Amino acid sequence: MYQTVFLDAASMGDADLSPLQADNIALTCFNATTPAQVLNRLQQADIAIVNKVVLDATTLAALPRLKLICLAATGANNIDLAGAQQHGIAVCNVRGYADTAVPQQVFALLLQLTNKVQQYQNAVRAGRWSQSPHFCLLDYPVTELAGKTMLIVGYGALGQATAKLAQAFGMQVLLSEQPDASICRAGRLPFFTALAQADVVSLHCPLTAGTERLFNARAFAAMKPGALLINTARGGLIDETALLQALQQGTLAGAALDVLTEEPPPPAHPLVLADLPQLIITPHMAWASAEARQRMVQQLAANVQAFAGGQLRNALWPQH
Template identity: 40%
Template sequence: MKVAILDGYSINPGDLSWDPLEKLCDLVCYDRTSDEQIIRRSRDMDGIYVSQCVITGEIMDALPRLRYIGVTATGYDHVDIAAAKAHGIAVTNNPAYSTEAVAQHAFALILELTNHVGSYHRSVLQGDWYDSPDFCYMREPISLLDGKSLGIVGYGRIGRRVARIAEAFGMTVNIYSRDPEAARKSDILTLHCPLNSENHGLINRDFIAGMKDGAILINTARGGLIQTDDVLEALRSGKLAGAGIDVLETEPPVRPHPLIGAPNCIVTPHIAWMPRETRQKVVDVSAANLASYIEGGTLNRII
């Protein structure tokens, strides 16, 4: 079986081995594949793996040999599932591989916004502690999580893991799907829901107006969940005390992006899912999915 990984770099920039997959098939791996290269690189393949490459029905029409598409992520909206079904192409994904990693990153953003560790470290490097008349000094206010409330939008695997961490910090957890007032009464609001047509732009001016004054917004889910200009306005006015953003609607962003450099806004480059252990899990599950397909099984089959 001939298989191509079309965009493998984000999963394996060189610190992992593709050996689990190479044992199962004749494997070719490309770091990146442009839209114009997809058909040419896939034409002789029985299967392909994709992370971000968009696989349309038209592409499938041009690939009569293709019988398997492995998505090396949880979301598979970049693959035309209806077209794959019509072509008799099996599609698998990697569910739940990043639960712990994304929950951890959400709290990394929260803690940076409440404890400002990076800012204080830079201050020390600049010599401020050497010059301090006291044994400590206040550069930015530090706030305690214990006794605060965390609102969670999206209470799936990641949302539940975030809730357990919050409770360990002594926080009260408000679940938006059970209590729409969660946004109004939460000190921190964190997004962990999939993006769909119903919630696109959910965090807009009206939504933010209903949030607690001085709340913090965290988004490690999908960039399209927020209205960028409305969040920027809220940060500038102080309605939002801070924001921690790991995802943008267009990635990589187009320069200049309004939230990059915005006041009290931390932006990381879609890395919540990226610990080495998590990426190794992607490789292992992808191999298990392919082995199951070869044997006639349905492990993590979408169709």
């Protein structure tokens, strides 16, 4: 019987967690777990399931019984992978579960920036259409996506799915090389060359030491005037102070963020408080369609059962 603890199960919303329960699994779920509670709750655990709870090297060193960390996410920046390796703790993630949900949110955000749906809805509710001397109200300019260029930064499954939607809208898709690369792979442009050509930039890369604050003042200055930025990946990819300045100064025409560096953000977060119609922020929910959350549960269950059967599935460590 494997003692399995899900430290932040409420992050799954109303998803059905019953696939995680099995004859060989004793499952304990906590809605949320603070850093001070982690050690106590995992002391007798063989398997830990976490979404965003941080498991650092010090914590892992104090959990000799722990043998598997199952991430209820694709990104692993909350897990010290070197520490897991040192202590022989396998780490597995989930993959591909949000390949439709995230690209859909990318375009929901993008269409709000280009079609001003919420502004027009507010105008109708305020009676401004009723007061119009014409049959229509044209107070907010609408921009077509057809013929525009989208730069995809991070061309994994999510980036590829987003590119397909962009092409369906009649957009041209560009791929960029990493900023410090000396050679461009086939089909990619140098990072800053691509930025200068893009009308829309959509981020889909992982947060690593090499990508942290990838979009900073230099990157914003290199972007095409009137460009839009969409981030459904990780908040740390963006220097948020530089982004706010770029929006305020008009260097960027707009930005839509589903992620921030600190989540949840403090009430006084500058971007949350910014009264900018060209800035949209949603609460890290692009991944969380009902269908995607249930696919995630099924993958978590498959990862747990593979481990129980002596195998590893979707292993980040060890890698074979």
